[in-house]
Amino acid sequence: MSRKFLIAGNWKMNLTPDESAALVDEINSLTGSQTSVQVCVCPPFTSLPVVSSKVEQSEVHLGAQNMHAEPSGAFTGEVSAEMLRSLYVSHVILGHSERRQYFGETNASINSKVIAAINANLRPVFCIGETLEEREAGKTMDVVGAQVREGLVNYPSSALDLLVVAYEPVWAIGTGKTATNEMAQEVHREVRKILSEIFGESAASSIRILYGGSMKPENAAGLLAQPDIDGGLIGGASLSSKSFCDIIEAALSTQA
Structure with a gap:
């Protein structure tokens, strides 16, 4: 099954709102109009509005x-889905x-x-x-298997179109x-394979699994060419518009 690549940038605890605005302006200008590869940026909470x-x-x-699991309440420093x-x-x-x-x-x-999250x-x-x-x-497969099975307990098959998995060694x-x-x-x-055991083979074939371990322009094409890698969760390289967009270009070339 063909799965559209997703390239997501995790900015972690970096960039003020002004710096975030400048970075996303550059990303918009370089790749903000294409739709062949899905692009997502994840700034710190303070930069989300801008x-x-x-x-x-x-x-x-x-x-x-x-985000916090509860919709509201006395959870100082936390942010809800709403x-x-x-x-x-x-x-x-x-x-x-x-x-x-x-x-x-x-x-x-x-x-x-x-x-x-899916309820919201x-x-x-x-x-x-x-x-x-x-x-x-x-123990890689044991650890990852437990994380998948326990992390997706009671996940409804009806919401599988919302789910993205990111493997990050x-x-x-x-x-x-x-x-x-x-x-x-x-x-x-x-x-x-584990997702197939939980949700069935057809459903599992539609779920995107991103790679999240130091993907950068130099290695993106090789990783994205793998049959079960459907994009990247990008850390350090997402703080440079050129590096981030070079990874998007690698995805575009591979998707083609």
């Missing part, structure tokens, strides 16, 4: 980097390895967020991935290391 206004007239989608929707956010990154590592998020808590008609970019220690111990995030094309494809293939 970036929302900038992408309103372009084909670039707006994503957030996190707050994101009010800013025309369409995607939300959930379960990123940095959230798991630094903020104690678990498969169960991430699952709560994933379900809350947001597209969860659901992140999974193993640490270096887990890979070296031969933790040892390749921000380190400059990247899984080889074959290593990445091996895990993506296994993830799709």
Whole structure:
């Protein structure tokens, strides 16, 4: 099944609103009118309003980097799905390895967020991935399998069109290391197999699985050529309009 590539930029805790506005202006000018590859930018919460206004007239989608599972309440410092929707956010990154590592998020808590996201008609970019220690111990598939199965508990088949999965080997995030094309494809293939077991083969064949471990212009074409890699969740390279758009160009060439 043909799946449209998604190239999503995770800006993490970088850029003021003014800097974010300048970056998204550059991205809009370079790729904001094409529709062959889906593009999404995920600025920090403080930049969501200005970036929302900038992408309103372009084909670039707006994503957030996190959200709380509850719709409202005494959760100081948190942001709800409805707050994101009010800013025309369409995607939300959930379960990123940095959230798991630094903020104690678990498969169960991430699952709560994933379900809350789809109930608000947001597209969860659901992140999974193993640490270096887990890979070296031969536990990659066990770890990733548990993250998928536990993170998607009670996920309704009727909302599979909203789901995006992002495989991000933790040892390749921000380190400059990247899984080889074959290593990445091996895990993506296994993830799709697990999704088939949960939702059925036909449904699983329509779910996009992004690669999120230091994808950059130099390696994007090779990774995107793999049959089960459907785009990228881009970290550092998304902070440069040229690098980010070069990855989009690689996706356009591969999609063609």
